[in-house]
Amino acid sequence: MNQPVLEPEIRAERDYMDLCRVTLTAMREEVAAMLATGAGEGDAVVDKYLNNALREVRVRALEELADLDDVPLFFGRLDFPPGEVHDGDVVRAAGSPTHPPDRDLVYIGRRGVRDDDGEPLVIDWRAAVSRAFYEAAHQDPMGVRVRRRYGFDTRGLVTAYEDEALTPRAAAGGDGLLAAEIERPRKGPMRDIVATIQPEQMRLVRAPLGDTVCVQGAPGTGKTAVGLHRLAYLLYAERDRLRRDGGVAVIGPNRAFLSYIRNVLPALGEVEVAQTTIEEVTGARLAVGRVDEPDAARVKGDARMAEVVRRYLRSRIRRPVDGVEVKRQNRVWRVPVEYFAAELDAVLARDLDYGPGRDLLAKRLALRVLRRMELSGIGSSSVEALARDRGIDRALRAVWPAVNAARVVFDLLTDAAVLAEAADGVLSPDEQQVVLRTPKPRSVKAMTWSSLDLALLDEVAGRLARPARLGHVVVDEAQDLSPMHLRAIARRLAGSCTVLGDLAQATSPAAVSDWAAVLTHLDRADGRIAELTRGYRVPAQIIDFAARLLPRIAPDLRGPASFRSRPGALNLEETTPEKLAATISATCATALVEEGSVALIAADADLPAIAEALADGGFRYVVLGDDADPEAERLALVPVTLAKGLEFDTVLVVEPSRIATAEQRGLQRLYVALTRAVTTLHVIHADPLPEALRF
Numbered sequence: 076m077n078q079p080v081l082e083p084e085i086r087a088e089r090d091y092m093d094l095c096r097v098t099l100t101a102m103r104e105e106v107a108a109m110l111a112t113g114a115g116e117g118d119a120v121v122d123k124y125l126n127n128a129l130r131e132v133r134v135r136a137l138e139e140l141a142d143l144d145d146v147p148l149f150f151g152r153l154d155f156p157p158g159e160v161h162d163g164d165v166v167r168a169a170g171s172p173t174h175p176p177d178r179d180l181v182y183i184g185r186r187g188v189r190d191d192d193g194e195p196l197v198i199d200w201r202a203a204v205s206r207a208f209y210e211a212a213h214q215d216p217m218g219v220r221v222r223r224r225y226g227f228d229t230r231g232l233v234t235a236y237e238d239e240a241l242t243p244r245a246a247a248g249g250d251g252l253l254a255a256e257i258e259r260p261r262k263g264p265m266r267d268i269v270a271t272i273q274p275e276q277m278r279l280v281r282a283p284l285g286d287t288v289c290v291q292g293a294p295g296t297g298k299t300a301v302g303l304h305r306l307a308y309l310l311y312a313e314r315d316r317l318r319r320d321g322g323v324a325v326i327g328p329n330r331a332f333l334s335y336i337r338n339v340l341p342a343l344g345e346v347e348v349a350q351t352t353i354e355e356v357t358g359a360r361l362a363v364g365r366v367d368e369p370d371a372a373r374v375k376g377d378a379r380m381a382e383v384v385r386r387y388l389r390s391r392i393r394r395p396v397d398g399v400e401v402k403r404q405n406r407v408w409r410v411p412v413e414y415f416a417a418e419l420d421a422v423l424a425r426d427l428d429y430g431p432g433r434d435l436l437a438k439r440l441a442l443r444v445l446r447r448m449e450l451s452g453i454g455s456s457s458v459e460a461l462a463r464d465r466g467i468d469r470a471l472r473a474v475w476p477a478v479n480a481a482r483v484v485f486d487l488l489t490d491a492a493v494l495a496e497a498a499d500g501v502l503s504p505d506e507q508q509v510v511l512r513t514p515k516p517r518s519v520k521a522m523t524w525s526s527l528d529l530a531l532l533d534e535v536a537g538r539l540a541r542p543a544r545l546g547h548v549v550v551d552e553a554q555d556l557s558p559m560h561l562r563a564i565a566r567r568l569a570g571s572c573t574v575l576g577d578l579a580q581a582t583s584p585a586a587v588s589d590w591a592a593v594l595t596h597l598d599r600a601d602g603r604i605a606e607l608t609r610g611y612r613v614p615a616q617i618i619d620f621a622a623r624l625l626p627r628i629a630p631d632l633r634g635p636a637s638f639r640s641r642p643g644a645l646n647l648e649e650t651t652p653e654k655l656a657a658t659i660s661a662t663c664a665t666a667l668v669e670e671g672s673v674a675l676i677a678a679d680a681d682l683p684a685i686a687e688a689l690a691d692g693g694f695r696y697v698v699l700g701d702d703a704d705p706e707a708e709r710l711a712l713v714p715v716t717l718a719k720g721l722e723f724d725t726v727l728v729v730e731p732s733r734i735a736t737a738e739q740r741g742l743q744r745l746y747v748a749l750t751r752a753v754t755t756l757h758v759i760h761a762d763p764l765p766e767a768l769r770f
């Protein structure tokens with residue numbers, strides 16, 4: 076229900092926002108002063124560690140209290156009958172616009188703001204009382220009488236508000252501010268959506284920490300937004316536990332995407348989240364230098380490769396032919412070969428991974444020596460020290476050699492005999508052939524690595540030593556991960572995860588094509604699969620056009636029901652090869668007149684020529700994937716392989732048929748490209764459109 080704009084009311088709300096900002100600044104200054112003066116710290120020597128910990132907490136608090144000028148400190152208000160909500164949530168601080176005796180007001184914002192006396196000015200959107208802001212409905216008002224949403228200008232100043240009376244008889248409120256928020260021209264990285272999270276999204280955001288949730292959703296249904304907000308919610312609700320379990324991380328498809336989402340969590344006050352890619356997780360600092368052919372990718376990404384690795388490592392273990400000799404205290408202590416063999420059998424019976432098995436064998440041999448020493452009255456050594464003795468090390472090298480993960484992968488992928496021995500009965504001869512690297516790189520150092528090689532490397536490394544664990548992981552664009560990638564994530568999961576993706580956008584040949592299987596590879600088969608069906612980003616005219624590809628790429632999926640309709644949003648511009656460059660230039664020029672971000676998406680191979688033509692025409696742009704700052708120019712040239720997860724106000728997709736034929740899953744790639752636009756899509760082509768798109 077739209078209220079006429081009452082100037083005094085808006086002024087009062089602005090004043091209140093100012094008060095909140097001043098209070099936040101004071102909170103921050105107080106922490107900064109304590110940090111500077113060392114207030115509360117103990118003795119510099121005796122309490123060194125405690126002091127350091129206190130300083131770390133204060134530095135983090137400062138980061139969390141960072142104030143972004145154009146981000147409003149509250150975005151909603153709930154009006155309850157007096158006495159209805161917990162006293163500590165109600166705004167009573169001096170300076171609040173009204174202290175009406177007939178109602179309790181609760182302001183909702185990105186983080187809680189309290190005055191000197193601890194009285195709340197703004198309640199965090201994740202607090203229990205805030206739930207009603209998102210979920211109160213006419214059928215179930217949750218005690219709320221009026222829900223107020225605010226509109227802001229680009230500087231974060233209140234310019235409007237929308238009140239919704241939540242009485243059973245009232246008509247449903249309009250979606251005016253939601254539509255305005257979505258259509259607000261894009262500038263820079265992704266924004267948070269706390270002010271307008273929808274009930275179906277909020278149910279996923281607030282899923283308990285123990286729940287693994289897998290969200291399938293068409294383009295623009297808010298999967299990424301839901302994943303990031305769930306992380307913020309979990310950190311609010313279970314921060315200590317998540318810290319204890321190793322922290323949290325977001326795994327995204329590439330650096331361009333991570334750069335795009337980088338501000339969302341900090342804007343919500345969450346600065347402790349690692350944002351990374353699967354290649355960074357698995358790569359042990361090795362970079363990706365090549366892409367596998369589809370046939371090779373399918374085999375390398377298959378979970379059977381884990382068995383190949385296991386067998387290879389097992390084959391390195393040999394029976395002992397000599398006993399063990401340890402020199403200590405001027406004497407030689409011996410473990411006869413038959414006892415050595417017995418220890419080996421005992422360790423093998425435990426079926427441990429390669430690294431822990433090796434450590435255990437060393438310890439058991441050391442214990443045997445130690446017992447002999449103790450029987451002789453010489454017991455000055457520890458098991459740990461003895462396990463590192465040169466004699467034990469020599470014996471282990473002959474029986475259970477230490478291995479290097481990169482070397483193992485190199486041997487498996489470059490030596491047909493080594494692979495055949497490990498993969499016999501697991502991979503067919505054809506499959507073995509397809510993963511072998513020819514010509515063979517000269518050395519491990521000379522090897523270039525694909526994303527799937529790195530997943531293999533991680534599988535080996537994971538059997539040598541357990542990687543650091545994480546309390547919760549959000550995996551975005553998960554439809555592209557292979558079983559081997561998913562195993563690498565599972566290895567690091569101490570708790571649950573949030574899996575986000577769209578099977579229709581799966582472009583990787585090694586991708587798992589159903590969510591139940593994804594959850595099984597993640598070792599979270601009991602995870603819940605949910606679907607988001609309302610599309611927020613893409614207007615109906617564009618999504619309906621793109622959805623023509625669905626029968627070919629994902630026959631079981633439907634396009635989203637778009638939240639918005641924009642007549643004129645879709646423009647098909649057919650031209651001739653001679654006029655293609657001119658058409659592109661003219662469309663870019665028109666698009667740049669409007670406010671907001673503009674992207675040109677084309678097949679990777681076509682982009683350099685298009686870029687050159689645009690440069691000749693005097694256009695300034697950034698090419699995504701270069702080191703250049705993606706926000707340096709309004710026009711971005713996007714190689715289609717980097718478009719996933721991104722969005723722009725206006726998008727030009729150039730020569731769809733060339734995108735469709737550039738790779739095996741080219742139609743899926745095209746579906747991604749066609750669904751990046753928030754307001755307008757221009758499809759520019761001289762070649763005929765792919766058949767599925769023709770009218």
Ligand SMILES: Nc1ncnc2c1ncn2[C@@H]1O[C@H](COP(=O)(O)OP(=O)(O)OP(=O)(O)O)[C@@H](O)[C@H]1O
Nearest residue numbers: 268271272273294295296297298299300611612720
């Ligand atoms: N409740 C909401 N309020 C405001 N904006 C929203 C809401 N939900 C989604 N959006 C906006 O819709 C756009 C798409 O969201 P998001 O990128 O999370 O979708 P996605 O499902 O991950 O898409 P893709 O499959 O293309 O990666 C973003 O601009 C996001 O801010």
